[in-house]
Amino acid sequence: MKKFTMGVLGLGEGRSIISAVQNSELWELGNICDLNEELCKERCQEFGLDGYTTEYQNMLDDESIDVIGIYTPDQLHAAHIKMALEAGKHVICTKPLMVDLDEAGALLEAQKRTGKTVFVGQSSRYFEPARRQRQDFEEGRLGGLITVETHYISDSRWFLDREWSHRKGFSWMYNFMIHAVDLAVWYLPEVEEVYGLGIASENTRERGIQAPDTMKFLLKNKDGRFAGVNGVYAAPTLGSAVEQSISCTLRGTKGISRAGYPKLQYYTNFQPLQKTAQLHEYNELHDYFFRFEAETHHAGEYQNYIEQFARDMNEGITPKPDLKEGIRTLAVMEAMEQSLRLGIPVNVSQVLADRNLCLD
Template sequence: MLKIGILGLGEGRSTISAVLNSKKVQLKTMCDLSEETCKQRAKEFDFHSYTTSYEEMLNDKEIDIIAIYTPDHLHAQHIKQALLHDKHVICTKPFIDNLKDANELLELARKTGKKVFVGQSSRFFEPAKRQRKDFEEGILGDLITIEAHYHADHRWFLEKPWALDASFKWLYGGLSHPVDFIRWYLPNIEEVMGYGMLSSNGKAGGLKNEDTMHFIFKATDGRIARVSGVYTSPTQPTYRDSGMSTILRCTEGASQADYHELRYAVTDRTGEDKIITWGDATLKYYYRFEGQSHHAGEYQNYIEYFADSIEQGFTAYPDMKEGIGTFALLQAMDRSLKTGIPVKVKSLLEENQVEL
């Protein structure tokens, strides 16, 4: 069995649960700068191999995969260290926070031959998997347009010390999920434009950057798409309006995957329409902790997929190139907010001399 070390034990909590419940991977060590957090997780999971030193975990030759859940601005450095110690890497979203780091990481992965996978968890949630399967089986025809949103009352998140830093942006922290969906179905987004604002609730909470944003995208073949993100205000009842949702409008059908509710609606090429929900066993698999803390099941799905990719020698997606492409698009969105004009993704890649 492949052995894993987990770095960052806030969201890393879901990964601990995912790995401890998996028959494909084994937890070797967990690591957090905060000893208190390590102790809390050790007690919670009755798993007692932990360290506060990333270097010590990296020096453990038995560990095959490092899974990274540290704050966004540390991802590039932590991926680099893992590759330099000859480890395969899973890094949570957003993959990096500056395109300047892209070439060094691409080169290191090439040199070491190690696999790097981006933990875009939402792709691995049940309704998203079903939507993708239906789309790939062709029951909807060809994609015309895609719409995705992620709207959440994330005022609780403002208690995290890094949430109020000038470097923290919901554009990357939140919109990376629906933007990943756009690129999953329309990989060749060429240009984006959008508007954003910091809401009065966001200002009062101490946020420094936009918490309310709407964007439209154009692909190289002329198809268009849109996303929106709203993060500091109450939301609609979830039985009416999912917090995160993706709609595919296609030549012969349409589908909508609603995330937190485990709900999927589809009209197929025969004209039949249906709404699918999932039962208790699936709910228990995804919702392992209190409240809406639901990522453990998604992480278990992607960690097992990544383990298969190592053992069977295929590429697990999103891989590093795809993750960097999505990050370049997020940066283009950021620039469009600043300038008020459409921005080409290519210009960001060229400025940083990144070739994907």
């Protein structure tokens, strides 16, 4: 099996991908890069590395690097992906793929022309409970899927201390809620119409930001089934022991399942049905998923997704979510934003048509 070599761009959350690469038998680390030289040195010390660069171009010029892992601020992803493709590299880009669809057409064109792969690091799909839930779904243990409920709820006011959270392009929806949206469209991939309500609470507005921090949406699939998606980001929470930060509930004709994050817990009630769902816990994996202080990093999820990427590439399969799927999810989110603004249901195909985007 071919091993892949990664150059890591952006060394904040990029710390987790360095750990993932170092612990994987399918990957090697090519180089690391950040504009902040002190941070480069810190990561070298932490991971026993002997080199770094502060110039992205150096990684792009390095022929030993196959894949660029992009962990820069959200607003820079589109430009950094395009540069990687033009340099003949595959891309693994953290969520959100982009902060709007402005560059979507140019990226689709560059990807097609270069023939390189773009994979979106939707980490929540790769946490153990989410993986188990997906497997049970694919094995038909729920029967037919009737409806989906997802949420991402966290008191993330700390995020507003970041300089780039005050720059154009930041929103709670694209940076945070995308986890819950992605889980919903993973199960209902043909979302056609969306409707939602949202407010920017005083807690966000007093920091000079107008982006809604409290949102509730209905996402209607082509066949009439729908998902409910909730997000609250600037208010106290019940805590993850009471209410998981991320949650995905699948209600089927024959069973029900609920996976969450950050607790390694998964509830199922399959045939023969019980009065109360069964709890499955994977606490033995705690240190695999959470390698640094607290439960705030994602190294285990990243290791799972880069290994999936490597296995798929070796087998000639396109790793998912790919560029087209990522862009479709962003089109759903652009429709969600429009619905908040206009107060009416918004059609996703119309968003794609208005943008001249064809994903077939």
